[in-house]
Amino acid sequence: MKCNIGTMDRIMRISAGLILIGLAVGNVIGSWGWIGIVPLATGLIKFCPLYPILGLNSCGQKGSKK
Structure with missing residues (x-):
């Protein structure tokens, strides 16, 4: 599986998940x-x-900007 979640997307997902579980x-x-x-x-x-x-794809890897 290739990374398809960028840094900001990742932070928001983890935060939302932890809040909902809490x-x-x-x-x-x-x-x-x-x-x-x-x-x-x-x-x-x-x-x-x-x-x-x-x-x-919000990952923004170097090879994906073609």
């Missing part, structure tokens, strides 16, 4: 907060399986 643990938003596992995981592995389908 709210779920605190029983503020109920079990819906566990959906935060998805953005947290994609931020940590730097790959989003939906991005290739949509033709997106």
Whole structure:
């Protein structure tokens, strides 16, 4: 899997994931907060399986500017 998530995208995903999980643990938003596992995981592995389908890439690797 190639990196397709850039630095800012990664920071936002990890932050949102941690916030949602924290709210779920605190029983503020109920079990819906566990959906935060998805953005947290994609931020940590730097790959989003939906991005290739949509033709997106926020990674900005050197070879991709052709």
